[in-house]
Amino acid sequence: MASGAPTMVSDASQGPAGAAPLLPLGFTASAASAAIKKPGRMDMGMIRCPAGATLAAMYTTNQVCAAPVQLDRRHLRESRGHCSAILVNSGCANAATGDRGMASAVEIADAVARACDIASIAVQHNSTGVIGVQLPLDRMIPQIAPMAARAVHGSIEEFARAIMTTDTYPKWSSRTVTHQGRICTVVGCAKGAGMIHPNMATMISVITTDASLTPSEIDGHLRAAVERSFHRISIDGDTSTNDSVFALASGAAGAFPPDAIREAFKEVARDLALLIVRDGEGYERGIHVRVTGAPSDADALSVAKSIASSLLVRCAVTGGDPNWGRILAAAGRAGVTLDVNALTLNVGGIALFGSGSPSATPLAEREAAFRKSMVEVHLDLGSGEGAEEFISCGLTKAYVELNADYTT
């Protein structure tokens, strides 16, 4: 890291508590209502960077990939990592919509390009909502030029609210990097709720900064941040057709030490990932699984993911039920060779299993550990140095209720 005055990454507000952070220098934003799913709420959000930004993006790996994501991939490639405007709509995913869906995505990107006076390949556009329904272009297109004209350098709140679907609150986070008396910010927002899983699923996040970054630098920062955040959470194991994380750097605040920017990206992404889990459909209680002592980090991740994704473990978490046997059973089916006698299981710091046998912890203590708002599971495999973590939440009746009647 560069010398002189110390470089510092400091916290700022996170949603929903606290005021929404101001966009970094160089960015403006606005929102509009096109009554895409139902009238009366903002369902289109735009972020502009009139002087141009470098862009990195990670898109869903789902083979049934929405039209706008296909378009975005092309724009990212053809622009060589540059972007001047991003438009996201909620209420309709424009996925599984065939040639007409692709034509709609192109038409929207072209409208944004005209409104902002930029090349179409400098536009990123995504949609989130129900699959298999066409976008109401007749209502959306007329909103685009006024939106572009209205965009101001204000808070990220309006954009963060416009992209929400079943989210119950908007999600944002920011960090300020101070270096030799100068500052820059990293400001992100996200929408999540159901269908969250590694490799991203109906999750859309936009992270902006006014630090100066090349396309290759911002790509590196984004990938490192996503790996330790969005790729470590799951609500329901489904990855969607539209998941995307975008990162844009305006450069308006100049250059900063890469380590500090990377750290700020990681912290913002981790905040957003945790906000997504806490707003998971039907969320009542979280589960944070830490696995240590594994033969490798990859093994630790497999075991942590298996535990955090197990329906039976997740039901036990909801019930505050200290049925720790389900945790061992989930670990045992992760595809990693285990020595049962070497396992040590703690939940909330309470010993539950070790040396091949259940611990004698009284029931009341075991129950208390399972009734925290975040159930902290720590399983040591006793067979190496590999460590990883994974975060999920209890499976609830409210989740089933919400998802059993979504389109109709």
Next chain:
Amino acid sequence: MASGAPTMVSDASQGPAGAAPLLPLGFTASAASAAIKKPGRMDMGMIRCPAGATLAAMYTTNQVCAAPVQLDRRHLRESRGHCSAILVNSGCANAATGDRGMASAVEIADAVARACDIASIAVQHNSTGVIGVQLPLDRMIPQIAPMAARAVHGSIEEFARAIMTTDTYPKWSSRTVTHQGRICTVVGCAKGAGMIHPNMATMISVITTDASLTPSEIDGHLRAAVERSFHRISIDGDTSTNDSVFALASGAAGAFPPDAIREAFKEVARDLALLIVRDGEGYERGIHVRVTGAPSDADALSVAKSIASSLLVRCAVTGGDPNWGRILAAAGRAGVTLDVNALTLNVGGIALFGSGSPSATPLAEREAAFRKSMVEVHLDLGSGEGAEEFISCGLTKAYVELNADYTT
């Protein structure tokens, strides 16, 4: 197949409708109550084959494998596929119970061996129920000699009931094979409910026949049957510490054409698998996914499994909600390369998606297809000859309720 009079495999009763089938010749059974979890119900079942039977068994692949399963593996190996008595208890899984748990399993097997006057390695023993709790040997051991003495050649019902945990009804199925005027039967029972998944999970099944089969023959029949039945169903994706399928052949009815016996094994196993799904915890509606036109059978299975296991698809099935976009999204994350424009999706014979676009089927018809007692999903990938199927059920609030409060 041997000539002469035709060989015929014919249906018999299946549980819960219809009377329980009689055990094949050579087998006797009994049950007892040891108040393992709570008093007042039969919680131990024994099947004997006093003249000896050949044995095949498939055990859980979970690394956290219960003590009795570890013991069974050794007995199967050391006896070279022979067994004279099997004892299963419900109410306690004897899993994650350390050295004491293993000593308990050994003590039970020894007690069965003494009571039946057979070698310990001729005993198979399994347990099902809660993990991490020790068996109440003081109450169980005294029951074993009387049980062995009471065993009679009757119906399979008492045994099938004694091994139930959260099952709401006992499960059995049988087939009669007729060949040149002689008959033999294949009679199976199972316990299932939650935690069912390929490679078996808190699922215990015993299939008996009086056909004469070598250890290698019965092993082949069992593996073929399990592959097309228990390995094609899922309730919640969790595999357990205790899952086992046992097959025993007494030989009392003599030799029969292998193809007919294999067919009877397959049909019995498939009946039992379907009964398990229909009795899945909180079951309201089933989902049968057929995938065709895949590059390979393995690809077809991956896609079918991904669809049938998707929480969002399973919630839609519960809600009778024709949200078919979730089916495509689940197919898209199965790890198989898909050409979206080549996909054809039908549910209950109703066209929903083809040629890259949603079909124009009226909502009422789409809803009706999702509101059958078994939702029949057929996805053609349009890229090969591979075909497979997978069966699951809707995810319900009742499932969450049952599993959020199981130990306490």
